[in-house]
Amino acid sequence: MPIVATTLELLAEHGPLGPVWWRFGRSGRHSLIEALENPNNRAAYDLRQAAREDEEHKAHQELMDSLVCIDCGDVPEQESTWEYGRQGQVEWTRRPGGRCWPCHQDREERLEREAEEQLEAARTANAVLYLDGLILPGGAARSGELPHEAAAHHLLAQTGLSRRLTHVLAVDYTPPDRYLERINLVFDGGIADGRPAGARFVPVRELGRAMAPAQAARVADALAGRALPFLLHGQRAA
Numbered sequence: 001m002p003i004v005a006t007t008l009e010l011l012a013e014h015g016p017l018g019p020v021w022w023r024f025g026r027s028g029r030h031s032l033i034e035a036l037e038n039p040n041n042r043a044a045y046d047l048r049q050a051a052r053e054d055e056e057h058k059a060h061q062e063l064m065d066s067l068v069c070i071d072c073g074d075v076p077e078q079e080s081t082w083e084y085g086r087q088g089q090v091e092w093t094r095r096p097g098g099r100c101w102p103c104h105q106d107r108e109e110r111l112e113r114e115a116e117e118q119l120e121a122a123r124t125a126n127a128v129l130y131l132d133g134l135i136l137p138g139g140a141a142r143s144g145e146l147p148h149e150a151a152a153h154h155l156l157a158q159t160g161l162s163r164r165l166t167h168v169l170a171v172d173y174t175p176p177d178r179y180l181e182r183i184n185l186v187f188d189g190g191i192a193d194g195r196p197a198g199a200r201f202v203p204v205r206e207l208g209r210a211m212a213p214a215q216a217a218r219v220a221d222a223l224a225g226r227a228l229p230f231l232l233h234g235q236r237a238a
């Protein structure tokens with residue numbers, strides 16, 4: 001005959017169906033049904049409970065395995081952790097295909113450093129081009145920017161001239177130097193009215209003295225050529 005016991009406080013807190021019962025000869029607190037079960041039922045219950053815990057553990061491990069860091073292979077013990085970064089404390093949640101916190105921080109710092117180095121290289125390159133002589137207004141297109149729009153925005157930024165650029169005078173390939181190889185499009189900007197603040201005008205015969213050889217040759221060829229419409233997937237740029 002099992003003997004079970006509880007306290008009024010536990011009963012008040014959990015009610016008679018809660019895990020409030022001790023059974024003499026067993027450890028821990030149990031629900032009444034568990035406490036009254038005979039040892040065989042008890043063993044079966046323990047087995048079921050162990051199987052449940054096993055399954056939960058396996059599911060947890062599978063989730064953790066899916067959150068492996070793609071850089072260092074670290075498998076986390078939990079999905080989210082509190083971490084300290086430059087912006088103070090942040091909750092870092094691991095994602096499939098993502099990184100652990102230290103690798104994430106390393107990468108952020110590296111990307112920042114690379115961006116600074118590229119900017120520095122661009123400044124140096126500009127200084128070199130400038131020392132080499134005059135250049136046509138222009139520059140690289142931003143991501144997602146169309147070529148004729150990029151040319152127009154650089155023209156406006158560098159000379160104050162606002163032009164719709166629809167025709168190309170020359171297409172010039174530049175082999176890799178300190179930058180990647182690239183295609184330069186020389187757009188027809190028409191005839192300038194007045195003297196834009198950012199521009200210097202040079203007689204054609206003096207181009208060779210005012211510009212680096214490749215730049216002067218590009219301009220000379222553009223001036224001699226015929227304007228071709230710039231097409232966007234077969235349609236004329238407007």
Ligand SMILES: [Zn+2]
Pocket residue numbers: 069070071072073074099100101102103104
């Ligand atoms: Zn990592």
